[in-house]
Amino acid sequence: MSQAMAFGAALRELRSAQKAAKGVSLYSRHINRPAGRVLAAAACRMGLRPNQVTVISAVCSFSAVGSLACTRPSWALAFTVYVCLALGFAFDSADGQLARLRRESSAVGEWLDHVVDCAKITALHAAVLISFYRFFDLPGRRWLLLPLGFQFTAVLVFFGGLLTDKLKPKAAKGTATEPFAAPSPVRALALLPVDYGVFCAVFLLLGNERAFLVGYAALFAVHALFLAAFMAKWFRELAAIRPK
Numbered sequence: 001m002s003q004a005m006a007f008g009a010a011l012r013e014l015r016s017a018q019k020a021a022k023g024v025s026l027y028s029r030h031i032n033r034p035a036g037r038v039l040a041a042a043a044c045r046m047g048l049r050p051n052q053v054t055v056i057s058a059v060c061s062f063s064a065v066g067s068l069a070c071t072r073p074s075w076a077l078a079f080t081v082y083v084c085l086a087l088g089f090a091f092d093s094a095d096g097q098l099a100r101l102r103r104e105s106s107a108v109g110e111w112l113d114h115v116v117d118c119a120k121i122t123a124l125h126a127a128v129l130i131s132f133y134r135f136f137d138l139p140g141r142r143w144l145l146l147p148l149g150f151q152f153t154a155v156l157v158f159f160g161g162l163l164t165d166k167l168k169p170k171a172a173k174g175t176a177t178e179p180f181a182a183p184s185p186v187r188a189l190a191l192l193p194v195d196y197g198v199f200c201a202v203f204l205l206l207g208n209e210r211a212f213l214v215g216y217a218a219l220f221a222v223h224a225l226f227l228a229a230f231m232a233k234w235f236r237e238l239a240a241i242r243p244k
Helices: 007-015 026-046 050-070 075-101 107-135 141-167 185-190 196-205 209-239
Strands: none
Touching: 007 026, 007 075, 026 050, 026 075, 026 185, 026 196, 050 075, 050 107, 075 107, 075 196, 107 141, 141 209, 196 209
């Protein structure tokens, strides 16, 4: 294919070459992936490579992390952090779509994508901890443990799901593309609370300390419940695999 495909042609090809929608929440399926498609088509038109898009995603995400750690909470900061995180998430979807479009999927590209994801998750909760310590009038010092617990939970969900997918036999993962997949709408709705895009939205509450504390703590509780359920599910799935 040409290095800079026309935007419309790239968008059409991307629509017919999506990953399976099973296990994807409503936000990622109907908001983030379509946004990533548009960004991937634009990146292709500009001649960008997938790893360059990954770097753009990292810049957006870590701009939010730095702002959160260094700036006193306000409604302006809430908007800035959310926009940067949401853009970073959309570009995170775009890099993989661009790699498939350009037929440039590679081990190093996948490695870079996962390293940035892990760094982003870890740093974001660390920035919340710093913000709590520097700027918040917390009900008690024990609240400083909340970002550490959320960080622990989020990293385990990310790493556990990634490792489970890598350890499953290829035949068990499924290869259906989005137009032919029939994901459960109930499952897609149930996964919303642990979707990264929904997590990003909690930062819109940064202008009100109490609202942010309540929203952040509620999402942590949900993530902890899902972590227990995911761990049990992943253990059963891997335990059922018989060595050849």
